[in-house]
Amino acid sequence: MYKVVIGLEVHCELQTNSKVFSSSKNTYSSDPNSHVSAVDLGLPGVLPVTNEEAVKKALKSAMALNCKTPDEILFDRKNYFYPDLPKGFQITQVTKPMGKNGYLMINVDGTDKKVGIRQLHLEEDTASLDHYGSYSLIDYNRSGIPLIEIVTEPCMNSAEEALAFLEALRSVFLYCEVSEAKSDKGQMRCDVNISLMEENSTKMGTKVEIKNINSFGNVKEAIKYEIKRQTEILQSGGTVVQETRRYDDEDMKTYSMRNKVDAIDYKYYVEPNLVPVKLSNEYLEEIRKEIPPLQYERINKYMTDYGLSRYDATILVKEKAIAEYFEETIKEGADPKLSSNWITSVILGHLNKYELSITDIFVTPKMLTNLIKMVNDKVISSKQGKEVLYKALTEEKEPAVIVKESGMKQIVDDNVIEKFVLEVLDENPNVVLQYKNGKTNVIDFLVGQVMKKSRGQANPAMTMKMIKEQIEKR
Amino acid sequence: MISKEKLKDYASKLMFDMEDSEYETLQSEFEIILKQMDLIGQIEGISEVEPMTFPYVIYHAKLRDDVVKDELTKEEVLYNAKQVKNEQVMVPKVVE
Numbered sequence: 001m002y003k004v005v006i007g008l009e010v011h012c013e014l015q016t017n018s019k020v021f022s023s024s025k026n027t028y029s030s031d032p033n034s035h036v037s038a039v040d041l042g043l044p045g046v047l048p049v050t051n052e053e054a055v056k057k058a059l060k061s062a063m064a065l066n067c068k069t070p071d072e073i074l075f076d077r078k079n080y081f082y083p084d085l086p087k088g089f090q091i092t093q094v095t096k097p098m099g100k101n102g103y104l105m106i107n108v109d110g111t112d113k114k115v116g117i118r119q120l121h122l123e124e125d126t127a128s129l130d131h132y133g134s135y136s137l138i139d140y141n142r143s144g145i146p147l148i149e150i151v152t153e154p155c156m157n158s159a160e161e162a163l164a165f166l167e168a169l170r171s172v173f174l175y176c177e178v179s180e181a182k183s184d185k186g187q188m189r190c191d192v193n194i195s196l197m198e199e200n201s202t203k204m205g206t207k208v209e210i211k212n213i214n215s216f217g218n219v220k221e222a223i224k225y226e227i228k229r230q231t232e233i234l235q236s237g238g239t240v241v242q243e244t245r246r247y248d249d250e251d252m253k254t255y256s257m258r259n260k261v262d263a264i265d266y267k268y269y270v271e272p273n274l275v276p277v278k279l280s281n282e283y284l285e286e287i288r289k290e291i292p293p294l295q296y297e298r299i300n301k302y303m304t305d306y307g308l309s310r311y312d313a314t315i316l317v318k319e320k321a322i323a324e325y326f327e328e329t330i331k332e333g334a335d336p337k338l339s340s341n342w343i344t345s346v347i348l349g350h351l352n353k354y355e356l357s358i359t360d361i362f363v364t365p366k367m368l369t370n371l372i373k374m375v376n377d378k379v380i381s382s383k384q385g386k387e388v389l390y391k392a393l394t395e396e397k398e399p400a401v402i403v404k405e406s407g408m409k410q411i412v413d414d415n416v417i418e419k420f421v422l423e424v425l426d427e428n429p430n431v432v433l434q435y436k437n438g439k440t441n442v443i444d445f446l447v448g449q450v451m452k453k454s455r456g457q458a459n460p461a462m463t464m465k466m467i468k469e470q471i472e473k474r
Numbered sequence: 475m476i477s478k479e480k481l482k483d484y485a486s487k488l489m490f491d492m493e494d495s496e497y498e499t500l501q502s503e504f505e506i507i508l509k510q511m512d513l514i515g516q517i518e519g520i521s522e523v524e525p526m527t528f529p530y531v532i533y534h535a536k537l538r539d540d541v542v543k544d545e546l547t548k549e550e551v552l553y554n555a556k557q558v559k560n561e562q563v564m565v566p567k568v569v570e
Contacts, residue, residue, distance in 0.1 A: 016540050017540045017541065017542050018538075018540050018541060018542045018543075022544070023538070023541065023542060023543045023544045023545075024542065024544065024545045024546075025542045025545065031561075032560065032561045032562045033548050033551045033552060033561055033562060033563075034548060035545055036545065036546055036551045037544050037545055037546060038544070038546060041546075041551065049537075049538045050537050050538060051537065051538050051540050052537035052538060052539065052540065053540035054540075055537060072531065074527075081489070082568065083563075083565050083568055129568065130562075131567060131568070132567070133567075134566075134567055135559070135564050135565065135566060135567050136564075136565050136566070136567050136568050137559060137560060137562035137563065137564055137565075138562055138563040138564075138565060139562050140551060140563075265487055270527040272527075275528050275530075275531075275532050275535070276527070276528060276531055276532070277532050277533075277535040277537070278531055278532065278533045280533075
């Protein structure tokens with residue numbers, strides 16, 4: 001058996017108004033070459049000017065991933081020749097990346113794992129190329145969009161762990177509001193480094209890099225295929241070649257692109273057109289303050305402080321807005337477990353059905369808390385509560401108003417219930433006799449009669465208890 | 475010492491080639507440069523000096539505000555292209 005060793009390189013486009021070194025618009029547009037500046041085209045005489053928002057968001061991401069931040073902002077030049085790079089070099093970071101030596105916690109099947117982050121750096125995206133029969137077409141809209149690249153340690157050991165890491169990473173970007181992180185728009189892209197080693201060996205196997213996988217699902221498939229391919233090579237006594245491969249999502253296989261001998265020498269050096277800028281502690285702390293509690297932290301809090309299951313906690317933290325809504329109900333005094341139940345069973349169902357965001361709905365955390373209290377205080381039954389919540393969501397009415405208007409109230413007054421119970425027992429002496437003779441299931445009929453008289457408002461549990469007590473007395 | 479083979483390798487990576495005599499000239503020039511570098515290397519305590527990439531460091535630089543401006547028109551973007559198709563620059567197929 002072989003042990004799988006996986007490292008990831010993830011690219012993520014940052015969400016800013018303008019590009020990282022030019023002032024043209026950072027947007028995903030289907031209209032080609034519509035948001036391009038002279039800087040993006042690398043025209044003679046232009047100079048890059050760093051966008052502060054991109055720097056802040058890169059630093060924020062680095063901090064959220066527990067990375068060490070640099071003492072100054074410094075960029076490097078990576079030289080290579082390709083049509084997607086009009087000026088012949090990419091401005092990136094090698095000497096002093098925005099983040100170093102961090103980690104991200106993931107959870108696979110209930111087991112925690114710390115995934116090491118080697119570095120996070122800020123760079124410019126390239127133009128996009130589309131390839132046709134005998135030519136390629138270049139669209140420069142993407143040229144210069146701020147991009148962060150995250151390089152992990154080779155420390156993941158299965159396709160599931162790699163996928164869990166990507167999901168966790170995406171949630172960090174969404175929680176920190178640094179990127180929309182949509183892989184179908186190419187905002188989040190991933191390269192996979194994968195090697196196999198002997199189960200008990202300490203010697204790492206030969207690594208293969210798989211480039212530009214365009215969806216999380218394909219990352220999983222590419223890893224699975226590569227494990228199978230490399231296992232077959234090793235089992236038949238062959239050796240794995242160190243090379244770069246690409247994943248073809250049509251036949252779900254990887255294909256060789258180039259081997260190590262052809263590796264490009266990028267001739268990195270410090271970017272001379274951008275002067276280094278010192279980062280003060282105050283500046284960094286301002287950025288750090290904006291990082292909200294992240295998914296992993298929230299899941300653990302919900303489980304230990306609120307007694308939720310991992311399953312429910314994971315559902316609630318899927319989106320930051322939902323987690324915040326839930327936490328708001330607790331601040332308002334709702335019982336965490338009940339609040340979690342109502343949100344996951346009714347509200348999330350409503351959001352899915354109408355494709356809404358939780359920030360779109362009429363029912364505020366305070367309204368939900370009041371509704372939960374009404375059920376808890378037995379003002380209305382739990383079944384009625386759900387009806388009210390559905391109504392409140394669809395008709396955009398306050399739950400308290402709905403309860404009042406529909407006369408929906410649960411009778412919990414002993415004296416009132418007793419009156420109904422005595423009436424029903426008096427009217428049905430035969431049924432009472434049947435009960436006394438051991439046919440105890442007739443009690444349902446009696447409860448039903450009380451419900452009828454009270455127009456469904458008598459508390460069922462109390463009614464049942466009281467009928468039993470009264471029959472005993474007869 | 476720098477060899478002729480090494481120079482040829484660099485030239486190939488930079489996608490050009492030269493006459494043999496030109497390589498020889500380049501090689502002799504490189505030897506002078508390397509000797510000068512050696513001399514600098516002999517300066518006392520040089521290994522403790524941080525390499526200087528810029529003459530001064532900026533402490534309170536104002537970076538650029540995140541505002542959209544200075545976009546070119548599509549006509550301007552495509553003005554220098556030899557061939558244009560579907561409002562994009564057309565080049566020979568480059569995928570491997």
